[in-house]
Amino acid sequence: MYILNNFRKKRSPINIFFKNIAYLLKWGVRLLLIGNKVKTILLYPQYPSSNAVIYRILTKLSCNITNNPNKEHDLVVYWHDTTYRHHDSVIKNFSEKGPVINLKCTDISKSLVEKVFNEVFGYSSVVNPETFTGLMVKKNEINASHDGIIVQGPLSPDEGFIYQKVINNEYDKHFVVDIRLPVINGKMIFGYLKYKSIESRFASFPKNMLNSKEPEVLPIEDLLTEEEMRAIATFCKRIGLDYGELDVLRDNDDKKIYIIDVNNTPTGPTVNKTLKSKCVKEMASLFKEEFLLS
Numbered sequence: 312m313y314i315l316n317n318f319r320k321k322r323s324p325i326n327i328f329f330k331n332i333a334y335l336l337k338w339g340v341r342l343l344l345i346g347n348k349v350k351t352i353l354l355y356p357q358y359p360s361s362n363a364v365i366y367r368i369l370t371k372l373s374c375n376i377t378n379n380p381n382k383e384h385d386l387v388v389y390w391h392d393t394t395y396r397h398h399d400s401v402i403k404n405f406s407e408k409g410p411v412i413n414l415k416c417t418d419i420s421k422s423l424v425e426k427v428f429n430e431v432f433g434y435s436s437v438v439n440p441e442t443f444t445g446l447m448v449k450k451n452e453i454n455a456s457h458d459g460i461i462v463q464g465p466l467s468p469d470e471g472f473i474y475q476k477v478i479n480n481e482y483d484k485h486f487v488v489d490i491r492l493p494v495i496n497g498k499m500i501f502g503y504l505k506y507k508s509i510e511s512r513f514a515s516f517p518k519n520m521l522n523s524k525e526p527e528v529l530p531i532e533d534l535l536t537e538e539e540m541r542a543i544a545t546f547c548k549r550i551g552l553d554y555g556e557l558d559v560l561r562d563n564d565d566k567k568i569y570i571i572d573v574n575n576t577p578t579g580p581t582v583n584k585t586l587k588s589k590c591v592k593e594m595a596s597l598f599k600e601e602f603l604l605s
Contacts, residue, residue: 316358316377337375350603351375351383354390355401362578364493364594365390365554367587371595372603380405386602388412388554392576394420394454412602415551419573420452421473424550428570431546436569440464440474448475448513454572459513475571479563486524487512490534490559490568493577493594494552496601497544499531500593502559503580526582528590539568546570554598 352369358378359366365388369376377384380401387405389396389412396417398406405411429435438447443464450459452471461477468474482488491503506524507514531540543557550573558572580590 316379349373349375350385351377352386352388353380353382353384354378354388355380355405356399357390357392359390359576360578364556364577364579364591367591368595368598371591372599386412389414389416390576394418394452412553413551413555413575416553416555416573416575417551419454419550419575421450421454421572422452424570424573425473425475427546427550431542431549434567436475436478436571438464438474438476440466440468443474446477448477449473450475450513454574457514478560478569478571480560481509481563482506485509490561491580492531492534492543492557492559494543494547494557495554495594495597497547498597498601499535499540499543500597501528501530501590502534503528503582505581528582528586535568543570554602
């Protein structure tokens with residue numbers, strides 16, 4: 312049952328009570344400061360954590376954030392942290408009335424990401440593990456599993472896994488470099504370079520890795536060609552990603568880029584405080600331009 316916002320069940324009733332009080336106070340302050348210009352954004356069905364990039368973006372834009380579908384709102388974002396989504400009656404109803412951000416992004420499994428990538432770019436990192444001879448990467452279909460391992464082919468495949476060639480994204484003898492690209496309605500303004508130790512190249516990117524090598528933020532023009540940017544925009548449209556982030560690797564050997572992951576509920580960014588503020592400000596400006604000014 313919705314009273315104000317519906318927070319995750321693992322929260323205690325007292326915690327939920329104070330969360331909703333905080334929501335009302337923030338709403339009241341924004342109303343006093345900017346009056347009826349306050350925008351309310353419905354993120355449904357889940358309420359985003361404060362670490363979610365969209366939470367930071369909407370806070371920067373002085374928007375109210377709710378996941379209560381009964382509240383009046385100016386924009387709907389389909390926000391569900393899972394690999395496979397299934398539209399319920401609420402989302403279907405909203406989609407019949409107007410645009411819903413990420414409505415069509417219902418499958419971000421590794422196999423679909425690779426399928427769409429191959430269709431758009433004309434090449435793929437996927438290999439047949441039963442016939443491929445050499446080293447390959449074995450990854451779980453489920454998004455954000457971070458359980459990739461390098462295995463020797465040929466071998467009999469395990470169900471629920473995808474097998475890819477080992478992409479040479481080595482930065483030096485100690486690190487590999489991943490590119491994280493925020494995408495807003497097919498547009499990109501910068502990318503993060505995330506450095507990981509070669510030994511833990513498939514692991515998540517916890518903050519303690521910053522002690523090894525600080526991430527960098529570069530203008531998109533320094534990371535991609537215009538042709539690559541157009542192809543990425545087409546990829547996002549086909550997979551239904553209106554807002555989110557992509558994990559991209561550039562192979563040192565063939566110089567091509569490979570989209571290896573799609574994230575439609577991104578958290579972060581994992582950069583220092585000064586860079587984080589700058590990145591959020593730029594993303595907020597683009598988000599407002601693309602989704603809130605029409």
